Amino acid sequence: MKLLTHNLLSSHVRGVGPRGFPLRLQATEVRISPVEFNPDFVARMIPKLHLVEVPKGPIEGYEHDEKFLRQMHHVLLEVDVLEGTLQCPESGRLFPISRGIPNMLLSDEETET
Amino acid sequence: MALSCSLNRYLLLMAQEHLEFRLPEIKSLLSLFGGQFISSQETYGKSPFWILSIPSEDIARNLMKRTVCAKSIFELWGHGKSPEELYNSLKNYPVEKMVPFLHSDSTYKIKIHTFNKTLTQEEKVKRIDALAFLPFEGKVNLKKPQHIFSILEDYGLDPNCIPENPHNIYFGRWIADGQRELIESYSVKKRHFIGNTSMDAGLSFIMANHGKVKENDIVFDPFVGTGGLLIASAHFGAYVYGTDIDYNTVHGLGKASRKNQKWRGPDENIRANLRQYGLEKYYLDVLVSDASKPSWRKGTYFDAIITDPPYGIRESTRRTGSQKEIPKGMEKCPESHVPVSLSYHLSDMFFDLLNFAAETLVLGGRLVYWLPVYTPEYTEEMVPWHPCLKLISNCEQKLSSHTSRRLITMEKVKKFEALK
Numbered sequence: 001m002k003l004l005t006h007n008l009l010s011s012h013v014r015g016v017g018p019r020g021f022p023l024r025l026q027a028t029e030v031r032i033s034p035v036e037f038n039p040d041f042v043a044r045m046i047p048k049l050h051l052v053e054v055p056k057g058p059i060e061g062y063e064h065d066e067k068f069l070r071q072m073h074h075v076l077l078e079v080d081v082l083e084g085t086l087q088c089p090e091s092g093r094l095f096p097i098s099r100g101i102p103n104m105l106l107s108d109e110e111t112e113t
Numbered sequence: 114m115a116l117s118c119s120l121n122r123y124l125l126l127m128a129q130e131h132l133e134f135r136l137p138e139i140k141s142l143l144s145l146f147g148g149q150f151i152s153s154q155e156t157y158g159k160s161p162f163w164i165l166s167i168p169s170e171d172i173a174r175n176l177m178k179r180t181v182c183a184k185s186i187f188e189l190w191g192h193g194k195s196p197e198e199l200y201n202s203l204k205n206y207p208v209e210k211m212v213p214f215l216h217s218d219s220t221y222k223i224k225i226h227t228f229n230k231t232l233t234q235e236e237k238v239k240r241i242d243a244l245a246f247l248p249f250e251g252k253v254n255l256k257k258p259q260h261i262f263s264i265l266e267d268y269g270l271d272p273n274c275i276p277e278n279p280h281n282i283y284f285g286r287w288i289a290d291g292q293r294e295l296i297e298s299y300s301v302k303k304r305h306f307i308g309n310t311s312m313d314a315g316l317s318f319i320m321a322n323h324g325k326v327k328e329n330d331i332v333f334d335p336f337v338g339t340g341g342l343l344i345a346s347a348h349f350g351a352y353v354y355g356t357d358i359d360y361n362t363v364h365g366l367g368k369a370s371r372k373n374q375k376w377r378g379p380d381e382n383i384r385a386n387l388r389q390y391g392l393e394k395y396y397l398d399v400l401v402s403d404a405s406k407p408s409w410r411k412g413t414y415f416d417a418i419i420t421d422p423p424y425g426i427r428e429s430t431r432r433t434g435s436q437k438e439i440p441k442g443m444e445k446c447p448e449s450h451v452p453v454s455l456s457y458h459l460s461d462m463f464f465d466l467l468n469f470a471a472e473t474l475v476l477g478g479r480l481v482y483w484l485p486v487y488t489p490e491y492t493e494e495m496v497p498w499h500p501c502l503k504l505i506s507n508c509e510q511k512l513s514s515h516t517s518r519r520l521i522t523m524e525k526v527k528k529f530e531a532l533k
Contacts, residue, residue, distance in 0.1 A: 001398055001400075002397060002398055004397065005354075005397060005398040005400075007410075008409055008410055008412075008414060009408050009409065009410065010408060010409065010410035010411075011408070012406055012407070012408050018411065020410075021410045035394050036394045038329070038394075040328075040329050041329045041352060044329055048412065048414055050410060050412075077397075098364075099364060100398075101363055101364060101398075101399060101400060101401060102398075102400050102401070103360065103400070103401040103402075104356075104400055104401060104402040104403075104408040105358070105401055105402065105403055106403075106406065111406045
């Protein structure tokens with residue numbers, strides 16, 4: 001699972017709503033997989049991210065800041081969590097990640113109406 | 114004498130398959146490249162010859178870099194219902210537009226294609242010679258000419274009734290061929306990882322084109338299966354996400370779908386499929402997830418949602434449910450790591466899908482999906498609708514005498530506002 005994906009996922013456990021983000025990530029196995037750098041794609045993704053710890057957001061003109069884009073590229077697309085868990089911050093419910101694939105399935109009782 | 118207005122007119126030679134899907138594909142691609150579909154022809158029906166007005170040759174070339182429905186495009190210099198009409202039409206084509214391709218430093222050749230009839234070599238040569246009145250000054254080069262011109266003769270569509278004379282004759286400068294070779298190079302027969310319902314390669318590219326997929330888009334398939342639809346989008350430069358409720362399919366485990374093969378090998382999963390075609394860099398992630406209970410944070414992330422939902426015929430339609438809803442005698446499915454499986458009423462699924470698309474597509478983004486139909490009862494009112502999504506096209510593919518499926522394309526035209 002890439003960290004870009006982690007930023008787009010939220011717990012859908014019943015009653016949790018927007019407090020289901022961000023899921024707490026515990027990684028037990030991580031792999032760095034090189035991915036071809038595409039500055040246009042990375043620049044497009046920046047506005048879609050919800051950067052919880054950065055109150056101001058990215059600096060103006062980030063689309064042309066290659067150093068910044070390369071850093072974001074590495075973090076978002078090249079860090080691959082192979083084994084671990086995602087945890088709902090509100091309910092504590094765990095979603096396993098195995099072979100790089102998160103399993104987000106819940107039973108009917110656990111999900112929103 | 115009619116003034117032949119030949120400004121920017123092109124002739125598209127279409128492939129004769131997936132007839133209903135062709136016009137929406139061309140329209141979608143033209144709008145993707147800033148063109149607009151303009152034609153003086155009223156209907157196209159089954160004909161492979163389409164005359165369009167396209168603002169520039171660049172747009173025409175971009176169109177051909179994407180289409181799998183069109184074989185070739187020509188800059189149309191003349192046409193008519195008889196040789197005389199054709200020659201008159203050519204005489205009316207502005208000479209200044211011909212000259213750049215005919216001057217003495219250039220090389221060319223003239224080809225002749227006949228549709229639904231075979232001509233002898235002698236007959237072909239006669240027709241080419243009849244064009245000697247055109248101001249060709251360059252040298253003929255049959256091997257590697259700079260410019261290729263074509264005469265196309267249309268003898269209709271009925272192989273049992275071939276007319277003496279053609280219905281239409283066209284003459285034009287060949288510009289480019291379409292992408293029909295992708296159908297063979299991406300054939301499911303050669304793909305490492307397939308499922309029971311893997312999409313035919315040609316249709317998967319048509320779907321990506323109906324979806325107006327472009328470079329750097331994010332495309333999502335909520336019923337991803339073995340990822341065939343993602344491959345087409347990745348080929349056009351989009352980054353791809355997929356989810357599926359079936360754990361084994363997403364992980365590439367379990368029984369193989371190939372004849373003579375028992376279990377899936379280690380190289381059979383969605384990521385491997387993309388790797389097979391050199392498209393691994395476009396793989397974002399796949400997740401095990403119930404499409405009716407998505408896990409995406411609120412927001413608009415997807416430029417296109419392109420999917421083939423389960424119909425309940427070959428793949429079972431499932432959704433997670435609660436303990437109390439299990440009918441007596443129904444087992445849990447240990448393989449799929451789903452607590453319980455329920456049959457998911459088809460119309461609920463489309464309601465969920467349209468709602469999901471309205472919420473998560475960017476404005477202008479497209480939803481492209483297959484709708485199964487019981488033909489004797491089908492009416493247009495049955496096509497699901499949503500206040501935020503505009504219906505763009507509805508193309509039928511017959512499956513059997515009573516069933517068909519329709520490729521529905523919708524575009525998000527209004528921001529989604531949740532009911533308060």
